[in-house]
Amino acid sequence: MTPLRIYVTGSSGQLGQALKEESIHFPHLSLRFLTKTELDITDSNAVNALLENCDADYLIHAAAYTAVDKAETEQDLCFAVNRDGSRNIASALRHTRCRMIYISSDYVYHTYNGFPLHEESPVNPQGIYARSKVAGEQAVRDTGIPAMIVRTSWVVSPYGHNFVKTMVRLGKEKDRIQVVNDQFGCITSAGDLARTLLLMTEKWHVETNAFHPKFHTIYNYSNEGCISWYDIACRIMECKEYHCHVHPIASREFASAAPRPQWSVLAKQKIKTNLQFEIPHWITALDCILDKVDN
Ligand SMILES: NC(=O)c1ccc[n+]([C@@H]2O[C@H](COP(=O)([O-])OP(=O)(O)OC[C@H]3O[C@@H](n4cnc5c(N)ncnc54)[C@H](OP(=O)(O)O)[C@@H]3O)[C@@H](O)[C@H]2O)c1
Numbered sequence: 020m021t022p023l024r025i026y027v028t029g030s031s032g033q034l035g036q037a038l039k040e041e042s043i044h045f046p047h048l049s050l051r052f053l054t055k056t057e058l059d060i061t062d063s064n065a066v067n068a069l070l071e072n073c074d075a076d077y078l079i080h081a082a083a084y085t086a087v088d089k090a091e092t093e094q095d096l097c098f099a100v101n102r103d104g105s106r107n108i109a110s111a112l113r114h115t116r117c118r119m120i121y122i123s124s125d126y127v128y129h130t131y132n133g134f135p136l137h138e139e140s141p142v143n144p145q146g147i148y149a150r151s152k153v154a155g156e157q158a159v160r161d162t163g164i165p166a167m168i169v170r171t172s173w174v175v176s177p178y179g180h181n182f183v184k185t186m187v188r189l190g191k192e193k194d195r196i197q198v199v200n201d202q203f204g205c206i207t208s209a210g211d212l213a214r215t216l217l218l219m220t221e222k223w224h225v226e227t228n229a230f231h232p233k234f235h236t237i238y239n240y241s242n243e244g245c246i247s248w249y250d251i252a253c254r255i256m257e258c259k260e261y262h263c264h265v266h267p268i269a270s271r272e273f274a275s276a277a278p279r280p281q282w283s284v285l286a287k288q289k290i291k292t293n294l295q296f297e298i299p300h301w302i303t304a305l306d307c308i309l310d311k312v313d314n
Pocket residue numbers: 028029030031032033034035054055058059060061080081082083084085100104122123124125152171172173174175179
């Protein structure tokens with residue numbers, strides 16, 4: 020059986036590295052990892068040269084500008100990567116058979132209604148990063164290529180910079196920290212997301228044509244649960260047995276340049292039904308990551 024060929028952009032990032040680790044468990048998939056040095060997605064000539072005639076079956080677009088606060092002062096760069104870079108990729112794939120998977124964000128919703136946010140919920144992006152992610156989704160859709168959009172939240176992993184790693188560092192250094200307790204959502208283990216994406220490619224490639232509604236659509240994905248950043252910090256201190264007191268505070272007490280959604284609880288019934296699988300609970304996911312992060 021010929022292995023499915025999958026390209027991954029932004030492969031040094033959290034999701035990119037998780038895909039590398041997870042791919043070991045998928046012998047029927049052949050992944051090609053593209054770092055920013057190997058493929059700068061803002062360079063349309065380079066993107067065309069690599070992708071216009073590529074033989075990939077899927078491209079997982081994990082490259083993004085993700086510095087949410089910095090984006091408020093780097094608007095041009097943020098849009099160049101998240102909107103224009105995504106358009107470059109989708110346009111280059113137009114005459115290939117490659118399907119694209121665009122990773123998007125809970126930030127696109129920015130609505131607090133107390134119910135899990137469905138894929139059909141209206142978008143209401145606040146801040147530069149959020150608007151650039153919506154613009155990226157639209158740019159990909161506008162090219163008309165077969166594309167799946169996966170909106171995910173609070174990505175954490177043993178790699179790069181993220182909330183879990185920051186808490187582990189602070190737990191070792193401090194005896195008291197303050198953490199926001201009025202933003203609700205759930206972590207997404209980059210490893211769990213990576214496994215899900217690879218599972219989809221393997222399962223649906225034979226089952227569906229490229230524009231099948233199972234593929235050419237939007238999915239939410241995060242781990243299971245509805246928690247605040249404070250809950251996560253408490254669990255980390257407990258698991259790591261750090262003597263660091265976590266004090267809950269309101270968002271207004273924690274200054275940040277970009278607006279943060281107060282409600283990032285994603286409805287995931289659609290992906291669970293279509294893939295017929297269970298999503299790991301946030302505690303399972305977090306504990307697994309903590310096992311890989313040094314004390
Ligand atoms: N992190 C989160 O909490 C979160 C939440 C919701 C959704 N998401 C989305 O999930 C996806 C994966 O996020 P992540 O956490 O894995 O992000 P990440 O760790 O910041 O990785 C992004 C990668 O993209 C690369 N990149 C930046 N500019 C590029 C360019 N011009 N050309 C090629 N590569 C470029 C970065 O390289 P350098 O590091 O060298 O710049 C980095 O390796 C993104 O689409 C993000 O928007 C993330």
